[in-house]
Amino acid sequence: xxxxxxxxxxxxxxxxxxxxxxxxxxxxxxxxxxxxxxxxxxxxxxxxxxxxxxxxxxxxxxxxxxxxxxxxxxxxxxxxxxxxxxxxxxxxxxxxxxxxxxxxxxxxxxxxxxxxxxxxxxxxxxxxxxxxxxxxxxxxxxxxxxxxxxxxxxxxxxxxxxxxxxxxxxxxxxxxxxxxxxxxxxxxxxxxxxxxxxxxxxxxxxxxxxxxxxxxxxxxxxxxxxxxxxxxxxxxxxxxxxxxxxxxxxxxxxxxxxxxxxxxxxxxxxxxxxxxxxxxxxxxxxxxxxxxxxxxxxxxxxxxxxxxxxxxxxxxxxxxxxxxxxxxxxxxxxxxxxxxxxxxxxxxxxxxxxxxxxxxxxxxxxxxxxxxxxxxxxxxxxxxxxxxxxxxxxxxxxxxxxxxxxxxxxxxxxxxxxxxxxxxxxxxxxxxxxxxxxxxxxxxxxxxxxxxxxxxxxxxxxxxxxxxxxxxxxxxxxxxxxxxxxxxxxxxxxxxxxxxxxxxxxxxxxxxxxxxxxxxxxxxxxxxxxxxxxxxxxxxxxxxxxxxxxxxxxxxxxxxxxxxxxxxxxx
Amino acid sequence: xxxxxxxxxxxxxxxxxxxxxxxxxxxxxxxxxxxxxxxxxxxxxxxxxxxxxxxxxxxxxxxxxxxxxxxxxxxxxxxxxxxxxxxxxxxxxxxxxxxxxxxxxxxxxxxxxxxxxxxxxxxxxxxxxxxxxxxxxxxxxxxxxxxxxxxxxxxxxxxxxxxxxxxxxxxxxx
Ligand SMILES: Cc1ncc(C[n+]2csc(CCOP(=O)(O)OP(=O)(O)O)c2C)c(N)n1
Numbered sequence: 016x017x018x019x020x021x022x023x024x025x026x027x028x029x030x031x032x033x034x035x036x037x038x039x040x041x042x043x044x045x046x047x048x049x050x051x052x053x054x055x056x057x058x059x060x061x062x063x064x065x066x067x068x069x070x071x072x073x074x075x076x077x078x079x080x081x082x083x084x085x086x087x088x089x090x091x092x093x094x095x096x097x098x099x100x101x102x103x104x105x106x107x108x109x110x111x112x113x114x115x116x117x118x119x120x121x122x123x124x125x126x127x128x129x130x131x132x133x134x135x136x137x138x139x140x141x142x143x144x145x146x147x148x149x150x151x152x153x154x155x156x157x158x159x160x161x162x163x164x165x166x167x168x169x170x171x172x173x174x175x176x177x178x179x180x181x182x183x184x185x186x187x188x189x190x191x192x193x194x195x196x197x198x199x200x201x202x203x204x205x206x207x208x209x210x211x212x213x214x215x216x217x218x219x220x221x222x223x224x225x226x227x228x229x230x231x232x233x234x235x236x237x238x239x240x241x242x243x244x245x246x247x248x249x250x251x252x253x254x255x256x257x258x259x260x261x262x263x264x265x266x267x268x269x270x271x272x273x274x275x276x277x278x279x280x281x282x283x284x285x286x287x288x289x290x291x292x293x294x295x296x297x298x299x300x301x302x303x304x305x306x307x308x309x310x311x312x313x314x315x316x317x318x319x320x321x322x323x324x325x326x327x328x329x330x331x332x333x334x335x336x337x338x339x340x341x342x343x344x345x346x347x348x349x350x351x352x353x354x355x356x357x358x359x360x361x362x363x364x365x366x367x368x369x370x371x372x373x374x375x376x377x378x379x380x381x382x383x384x385x386x387x388x389x390x391x392x393x394x395x396x397x398x399x400x401x402x403x404x405x406x407x408x409x410x411x412x413x414x415x416x417x418x419x420x421x422x423x424x425x426x427x428x429x430x431x432x433x434x435x436x437x438x439x440x441x442x443x444x445x446x447x448x449x450x451x452x453x454x455x456x457x458x459x460x461x462x463x464x465x466x467x468x469x470x471x472x473x474x475x476x477x478x479x480x481x482x483x484x485x486x487x488x489x490x491x492x493x494x495x496x497x498x499x500x501x502x503x504x505x506x507x508x509x510x511x512x513x514x515x516x517x518x519x520x521x522x523x524x525x526x527x528x529x530x531x532x533x534x535x536x537x538x539x540x541x542x543x544x545x546x547x548x549x550x551x552x553x554x555x556x557x558x559x560x561x562x563x564x565x566x567x568x569x570x571x572x573x574x575x576x577x578x579x580x581x582x583x584x585x586x
Numbered sequence: 587x588x589x590x591x592x593x594x595x596x597x598x599x600x601x602x603x604x605x606x607x608x609x610x611x612x613x614x615x616x617x618x619x620x621x622x623x624x625x626x627x628x629x630x631x632x633x634x635x636x637x638x639x640x641x642x643x644x645x646x647x648x649x650x651x652x653x654x655x656x657x658x659x660x661x662x663x664x665x666x667x668x669x670x671x672x673x674x675x676x677x678x679x680x681x682x683x684x685x686x687x688x689x690x691x692x693x694x695x696x697x698x699x700x701x702x703x704x705x706x707x708x709x710x711x712x713x714x715x716x717x718x719x720x721x722x723x724x725x726x727x728x729x730x731x732x733x734x735x736x737x738x739x740x741x742x743x744x745x746x747x748x749x750x751x752x753x754x755x756x757x758x759x760x
Contacts, residue, residue, distance in 0.1 A: 135613060139620055144667040147612070164667055197642075198609060198670040322661035 020185035023151035024049035028057045030158035036086050038062050038441050040070035044090025047117030049182035065462035067094050069434040071101020074112040076435030079421045080396050081442040084111040084165050091117045092130030102172045103141040107425025111170035118178040134176045143171030151181050152188040163194045168201035169320040202319050205336035214348035216313050220289035222357045223249040229256035230294015236339035237417045243346050248354045250361050252280040254295050256424040259414035273301040275406040278368035278559045283361050285567040291315040294338040297327040299585045307566035317341050370410050377552035380479045384411040386530045390538050395447040396439045400432030400456035402486040404479035406557045408451040430459030437467050440474040454480040464517040467544035476546045478510050481553050489556045494581050514546035521546040599650040602676040605760050606645040609668040621662045627651035631749030646752050682752045685724040689744040700740050707733045
């Protein structure tokens with residue numbers, strides 16, 4: 016009888032097929048072999064990575080850009096621990112990924128078997144939920160639950176640890192569509208009375224601001240928020256991750272707020288009489304010093320995660336629900352507001368404090384990114400790494416549509432950019448995908464050049480090479496008397512040659528005059544991955560800047576003349 | 587009971603009582619305790635027991651920490667996939683009880699006072715040995731504290747407490 020049953024590994028792969036999975040990003044090892052073996056007979060494509068961290072960011076990039084969960088498959092022990100950074104990155108930014116880890120055989124659990132790590136134990140704080148599967152027959156249920164949990168409510172990573180004998184043994188359990196999760200309740204519509212109250216607040220506001228976060232992106236609230244903003248004639252600001260939820264070229268859009276946000280977005284937030292968070296979580300990068308943040312404004316907080324209410328900011332009104340549904344319910348209840356004066360004021364700020372950079376002299380990252388914005392014209396999916404280039408990209412690349420901007424926000428994970436672009440390109444074969452990375456972060460996952468090259472994947476990588484851990488150097492210059500401690504990346508490879516060593520097409524931009532020609536060539540290049548190395552001035556700083564833990568009043572729009580105190584804020 | 591001397595230095599964070607109704611699965615306790623430790627809450631006592639329906643368990647947790655953060659902790663507990671509901675009972679009209687076992691090492695002829703205190707508190711002698719005796723007492727945690735403090739001068743060799751048990755009165759859910 017038993018021969019007729021699939022193995023646990025085969026059942027697991029069949030479950031993934033039923034969930035509509037197209038790709039698995041992974042790297043094998045002893046404990047995962049039953050599952051990798053089953054993969055050979057499946058139509059799911061294995062994308063063999065060079066490092067498991069890369070697999071997690073690929074799955075993450077796939078998930079953020081498509082809205083569908085990304086799947087990772089790795090082996091036990093070191094394979095599994097290499098996914099921890101990716102799990103954390105996905106958790107902090109609510110990205111739905113499923114990480115399947117091989118594990119030693121169940122009789123050896125807890126006995127220090129070869130490559131046995133307590134993976135569920137190690138990962139508790141960085142997952143939305145996790146499973147250690149003890150019985151092959153649990154596989155269909157666990158897989159269904161995992162997808163349900165990862166993708167619904169506030170999405171997040173789910174880890175499934177599968178001992179080798181569970182993957183090898185027979186599984187006679189049928190597929191299941193039902194989930195029975197009594198402790199898992201997902202909010203949808205907001206309470207009617209809360210929405211009425213929000214409308215009352217909005218209708219009384221003279222200087223409203225809509226503060227749009229990642230929750231808006233995840234819930235697909237673009238159309239609803241744009242309609243609401245137009246009806247209210249309220250300016251829109253976004254967080255780093257909210258970029259793209261509302262077209263950034265829309266006249267009501269003031270760009271990104273927060274530490275390196277535009278001065279006009281931050282001034283609007285500082286001066287508003289009502290601020291409504293739509294899927295934002297009042298991160299410390301956004302609020303700065305809390306006691307000075309929007310002190311006189313009514314605060315409305317829309318979130319699908321109830322535990323966000325009052326965590327940082329005590330809102331005057333909390334609406335628990337899905338951002339899109341709440342906004343859709345709100346639209347008919349708000350009135351056309353007279354905010355002409357307010358908008359005029361925002362526009363004066365916009366004119367007075369534009370984002371600026373020098374086009375003469377050496378090559379500037381901002382110039383390259385400004386041109387990348389023009390050349391991609393909002394059509395491309397942009398991912399970034401972490402550092403100065405990320406902030407400049409956020410400032411100069413105006414994202415026009417939802418899920419076209421992927422960046423590691425909450426975790427700030429260097430190494431995210433390039434693999435997330437690979438994942439996004441797999442998920443969006445018809446779109447152009449660019450990543451903007453620094454020379455430091457790129458080297459954390461540059462081995463994935465091989466992964467892209469093998470698949471002739473046309474993802475494009477722009478390396479902003481300043482030969483420094485630039486953001487660190489900026490802080491040391493500004494707050495530590497320019498005492499540079501471990502921020503000089505002396506010993507960098509020649510990135511053009513590095514790319515070429517993988518057979519990847521590469522260009523170098525040395526002068527402003529090269530920018531357009533090379534970016535255009537790269538943008539048009541579709542035969543495989545390509546790399547553009549912009550050799551930018553070594554020492555440049557990101558402005559505006561609100562030092563960590565300070566308020567908008569302390570915003571620096573250019574390099575300060577005097578020495579600054581060390582920031583008191585988080586990092 | 588008024589003459590009780592506190593055991594701890596005076597500056598302590600207030601104690602809260604939280605009850606959780608959770609899936610009876612491995613790992614649940616770790617997930618729950620991580621929420622407390624991450625917010626620097628110290629778990630003072632923890633009782634885990636099967637609920638009326640076997641697939642669920644009850645947890646009654648007393649903890650100390652900043653009351654302003656408590657609401658957050660409860661919400662973060664409720665957010666766990668394995669937590670069906672989480673309730674803060676601090677200041678509630680809930681029925682609470684606890685059991686303690688105390689071992690006192692003292693010769694037979696020095697037990698008169700101990701037995702007087704025990705009788706006053708309605709504690710039971712559950713083991714009467716030649717060199718030691720074990721007392722069992724139940725009631726509110728405060729009563730157990732006071733009882734223990736009174737007996738301390740006689741030499742409490744061992745103390746085992748069950749941790750607080752709690753049930754909401756009437757129609758309210760625990
Ligand atoms: C994995 C990881 N390690 C360290 C940091 C701290 N960090 C933040 S920005 C930064 C510098 C990044 O340098 P680079 O990639 O060259 O980009 P740049 O700032 O120069 O644009 C560092 C080290 C981080 N965010 N992530």
